[in-house]
Amino acid sequence: MSDAQTPRPAAGTDSGAGTHTVAAEGAATEEAPVEATAAANAPSAQAAGGRSFLPRSTLLRHLLLLLLGAVAAVIILELTSPFTNSQLAQLSYFAIAAGGLTVLTGLNGQISLGHGALMAVGAYTTALFLQADEPLPLPLIMLVSVVTTTLVGALVGVAAARLHGPYLAGATLALAVGLPGIAIYFHGTLGGEQGLRVRAPRPPEAFDTFIGWVSGNSPSGTKWLAYVGAICLLITFFLLANLVRSRIGRTWRAVRDQEVAAELAGINLGAWRVLAFVVSAAAAGLAGAVLALVVRLAAPGGFTLVLSLSLLTAIVLGGLGSLVGALLGSALLVFLPPFVTDLGADFGLNNTEAAQLAPFVYGVVLIVAMIFAPAGFVGTVRMRWLTARAKRAAAARASTGG
Amino acid sequence: MQRFINITLSGLTEGMIYAAFALALVLIWRSTRIVNFAQGSMAAATTFIALALIDAGQSYWVAFVVALASGFLLGAIVERVIIRPVEGGPELNAVIVALGLFVALQASIAIIFGSSFQSFPTPFGVRGFTIGDTTIALTPTSLYVIGSVLVTMGLLVALFRFTRVGLAMRASAFGQEVARLLGVRVGRMLTLGWALAAVVGSLSGLLIAGGEFVYPAYMDSLIVFGFVAAVLGGLDSPVGAVVGGLLLGLALSYVSGYLPRGSALVNISALAILIVVLLVRPGGLFSSSTARRA
Numbered sequence: 001m002s003d004a005q006t007p008r009p010a011a012g013t014d015s016g017a018g019t020h021t022v023a024a025e026g027a028a029t030e031e032a033p034v035e036a037t038a039a040a041n042a043p044s045a046q047a048a049g050g051r052s053f054l055p056r057s058t059l060l061r062h063l064l065l066l067l068l069g070a071v072a073a074v075i076i077l078e079l080t081s082p083f084t085n086s087q088l089a090q091l092s093y094f095a096i097a098a099g100g101l102t103v104l105t106g107l108n109g110q111i112s113l114g115h116g117a118l119m120a121v122g123a124y125t126t127a128l129f130l131q132a133d134e135p136l137p138l139p140l141i142m143l144v145s146v147v148t149t150t151l152v153g154a155l156v157g158v159a160a161a162r163l164h165g166p167y168l169a170g171a172t173l174a175l176a177v178g179l180p181g182i183a184i185y186f187h188g189t190l191g192g193e194q195g196l197r198v199r200a201p202r203p204p205e206a207f208d209t210f211i212g213w214v215s216g217n218s219p220s221g222t223k224w225l226a227y228v229g230a231i232c233l234l235i236t237f238f239l240l241a242n243l244v245r246s247r248i249g250r251t252w253r254a255v256r257d258q259e260v261a262a263e264l265a266g267i268n269l270g271a272w273r274v275l276a277f278v279v280s281a282a283a284a285g286l287a288g289a290v291l292a293l294v295v296r297l298a299a300p301g302g303f304t305l306v307l308s309l310s311l312l313t314a315i316v317l318g319g320l321g322s323l324v325g326a327l328l329g330s331a332l333l334v335f336l337p338p339f340v341t342d343l344g345a346d347f348g349l350n351n352t353e354a355a356q357l358a359p360f361v362y363g364v365v366l367i368v369a370m371i372f373a374p375a376g377f378v379g380t381v382r383m384r385w386l387t388a389r390a391k392r393a394a395a396a397r398a399s400t401g402g
Numbered sequence: 403m404q405r406f407i408n409i410t411l412s413g414l415t416e417g418m419i420y421a422a423f424a425l426a427l428v429l430i431w432r433s434t435r436i437v438n439f440a441q442g443s444m445a446a447a448t449t450f451i452a453l454a455l456i457d458a459g460q461s462y463w464v465a466f467v468v469a470l471a472s473g474f475l476l477g478a479i480v481e482r483v484i485i486r487p488v489e490g491g492p493e494l495n496a497v498i499v500a501l502g503l504f505v506a507l508q509a510s511i512a513i514i515f516g517s518s519f520q521s522f523p524t525p526f527g528v529r530g531f532t533i534g535d536t537t538i539a540l541t542p543t544s545l546y547v548i549g550s551v552l553v554t555m556g557l558l559v560a561l562f563r564f565t566r567v568g569l570a571m572r573a574s575a576f577g578q579e580v581a582r583l584l585g586v587r588v589g590r591m592l593t594l595g596w597a598l599a600a601v602v603g604s605l606s607g608l609l610i611a612g613g614e615f616v617y618p619a620y621m622d623s624l625i626v627f628g629f630v631a632a633v634l635g636g637l638d639s640p641v642g643a644v645v646g647g648l649l650l651g652l653a654l655s656y657v658s659g660y661l662p663r664g665s666a667l668v669n670i671s672a673l674a675i676l677i678v679v680l681l682v683r684p685g686g687l688f689s690s691s692t693a694r695r696a
Contacts, residue, residue: 111497159677162684165493166437166637170629171676173439177626178670185666305622309505316498349513356512363506370499371487 058245066238073230077223078215085226086294087334092229093119093290094330096236098314099323100283103240105312106321107249108276109256110160111168114175115284116308118156120298121149122288124183127196127298138201142232145289146282153281154274161273176308180300195299198292200225229290236283237323243279244323252276306359313362317369319376328377336361408539409659410652415544417651418551419606423628424635424643425555426603431637433575433595434481434489437629439500442621443507444480444600445607448473449616450515452608453522462525469608470601477600481593489592511618524612547609554605555644558598571595623669627654630676636686646687650675 055061077085097119104110125145129136136144156175160168183190190196203224211219243249254262255272263269292298314333318325337358344354373380423441430438438444451472452465484503488495526542562568573581574591582588610624631650635642650672657671658664679686 105494109494111494113501159681163680166431166497167633167680167684169439169497170437170626170633171673171680174626174630174669174673174676177622178673181666181669185663185670305619306505309501312498312501313505320494352517353513356509356517358509359505360509360513363502363504363509366502367484367499367506370495370502371484374491374495 059242062238062241062245065241066234069234069237070230073227073234074214077226077230078211078217082220082222085220086222089222089226089229089290089294091330091334092226092233093287093294094311094314094333095233095327096290097284097287097311098318098326098330099236099240100280100287101311102315102321102323102326103243103252103283104276104280105315107244107252107256108273110273110276111165111312112160112172112277112280113169113305113308113312114156114172114179115280115311116303116305117176117179118149118153118281118284119288119291119307120179120183120300120303121152122146122285123292123298123302124190124196124288125149125285126289126292127198128189130199130201130292131196135201138228142286142289146285149285149288150278150282153284154278157274157277157281160277161270172308173305176303176305180303183300191299193300195297195302198296198298200293200296225294228293232286232290236286237327240279240283241323248275310362313366315376316366317376319378319380319382322376322378322382325376325378404536404538405659409655411539411544412659413652413655414648415547415651416655417631417648418548419609419647420624420627420631420651421644421647422551422554422602422606422609423624424631424647425558425640426599426606427628427632428635428637428640428643429595429599429602431632433571433592434485435493436485436489436496436500437637438596438599439497439625440480440503440507441599441603441628442607442625443504443511444473444476445603445624446616446618446621447476447507447511448600448604449522449607449611450511450618453520453611453616454515456523462523466608470604473600473604474597477597477603478593480600481596485596486589508618515618517618519615519617522611522614522616528613543613547612550605550609554602558602558640561598567591567594623672626669626672630672630679633676633686634679636688639686639688642686642688 055064077088080088097115101112101115104112122145125148126141129141129144135141156172160171163171183195184192187193200221203219203221207224207227208219211217211223251262251267251272254265255267255269259269291302295302310333314329315326316329317332318327318329337355340357340361341354344357345351349357369376375383423445426441427437430436430441448469452469455465455468456462480503484499485496488499524543524546526546528541528543530537530539530541532538560568562572570581570586571591571594573584573586574588575595578588581591606624606628607621611620614620627650628647631647632643634646634649635644653675654668654671658668661667
């Protein structure tokens with residue numbers, strides 16, 4: 001199985017994952033894991049397996065998954081402690097942003113180190129609108145945050161569409177380092193270093209009734225925000241999943257993998273790149289809005305370069321181009337730090353030192369993953385599954401005398 | 403007028419440091435087509451080694467030499483162990499590996515040396531020279547900064563122009579296959595290139611730290627400035643990196659000197675300059691039109 005672990009593709013070509021066995025070559029080439037991201041191109045297990053219980057229509061399938069996700073979210077949030085609730089709220093904003101970044105980096109091949117800054121735009125917009133004496137309804141405020149971030153994202157996207165690889169990484173890096181300075185410059189409106197406090201609105205009565213009906217508990221503010229996060233997460237992933245499987249998603253992959261061919265086919269590369277940036281910026285804006293509500297603060301210190309790099313870590317470790325991978329990677333971002341920090345404290349590190357262990361682990365894991373499993377967790381699992389299937393198919397052909 | 407001169411002088415001094423950092427990025431880009439986003443953390447690591455030595459009672463110059471030497475070692479190790487496996491692969495992978503190194507190094511600095519602000523000494527004074535009655539913003543330290551960067555550049559030029567190793571390094575950067583056919587040990591040259599770049603990066607880290615406070619993330623802005631400077635000159639050109647560094651130093655100095663509360667805008671101005679340059683002249687100011695297809 002060494003072929004699945006060490007795909008070492010030649011730069012920019014589609015020569016396949018070098019050391020495939022001959023048997024695997026035949027059946028797996030059209031989905032051959034060429035680049036780190038390509039493993040996610042394979043049709044989802046349900047669609048390819050042929051003996052699935054899910055509906056064949058993509059939209060129906062995703063609606064069913066959405067419903068299952070909603071039920072699962074209610075069950076998980078009701079069964080877990082308030083502390084885990086707040087961790088899950090954290091997970092929801094990481095995952096929303098990571099989902100958007102998956103579209104941009106995984107599907108369209110544009111790297112962005114500036115999504116933390118875009119989250120800041122969403123968070124500050126939410127904070128500003130909630131400061132009003134008679135704030136607008138929460139969904140409307142979140143929508144405004146998304147629209148504002150989308151506009152900023154479109155501006156950045158237009159510039160980014162002309163840039164490649166390291167140039168784009170550098171420009172978005174500059175965005176991540178530079179944008180928080182705006183909050184300090186306009187300290188009158190944006191609160192400077194201290195930032196803006198966020199007054200999370202009270203949950204509506206329908207929510208209290210709903211929770212009382214489901215579990216008999218009386219809901220806390222934390223739980224309400226966890227639900228807000230979960231709802232936003234489910235909606236975002238439902239929309240993104242449909243987008244990924246649609247014509248648009250296929251075009252993005254074409255732009256990423258076969259630039260010249262895509263251009264010859266009449267695809268306007270720049271416009272599609274901008275669109276990918278806009279979609280991922282919208283997700284980042286929503287993530288920022290949820291973050292502002294959960295953290296109850298929008299301050300420059302919350303949107304450091306480390307945040308942007310953490311998002312990248314999440315999607316790379318989960319598996320570039322896979323929404324499930326983005327979710328898994330985000331879970332790592334939330335649940336690994338407490339674990340590692342405790343471990344550090346056991347080894348006699350003081351608090352501030354132990355807090356740095358998590359980023360250290362991220363960095364090391366990022367390097368190790370890129371060297372040994374560039375397809376990430378989901379990609380590697382999927383590649384193994386594809387290879388195994390190809391071998392079975394080859395064996396079946398051989399036994400029927402083919 | 404005096405204000406203008408002072409702002410210009412401090413801009414030039416800062417610009418020299420950006421130029422050195424940009425030069426380190428360009429050295430690596432030319433040989434391996436990778437932008438080393440970990441450059442700043444590597445430089446920060448060696449600066450903290452120097453600070454530890456100074457705190458232990460060693461002189462600035464001992465610490466200086468040790469820092470540059472450890473930069474050399476760190477650069478070589480990084481290329482051999484971490485970068486070699488992703489060289490020639492998809493560029494996204496190389497970028498991500500460099501970022502992983504960036505995060506890991508920055509965190510290990512905080513774990514080993516602590517994350518508080520510590521002041522870093524400078525061997526020369528920071529009081530400006532006086533001409534007649536007026537004090538200008540040219541200090542012994544800034545002369546030292548400008549001088550040491552110029553000496554480093556001179557040494558690099560001499561290395562690449564006049565030595566066999568320099569020729570071999572240029573050959574490996576220019577065409578790996580051909581160089582290999584001609585008997586150049588390309589792998590060794592790439593390692594050497596990374597090591598030298600790390601030395602230059604460490605130098606800029608030491609210089610920017612002199613007389614200021616250091617903390618694990620103190621190089622974050624310098625990465626951006628160095629990158630912008632390198633792109634201004636067009637990633638491929640060492641001369642461009644130097645000119646780009648000086649131009650950026652001046653521009654940022656004017657922003658923070660003339661705009662009200664301009665210091666908050668320095669980082670975002672670097673972004674604005676970067677975007678404008680890339681939109682108007684995507685290849686940078688000094689690159690031939692074919693050089694950039696990255």
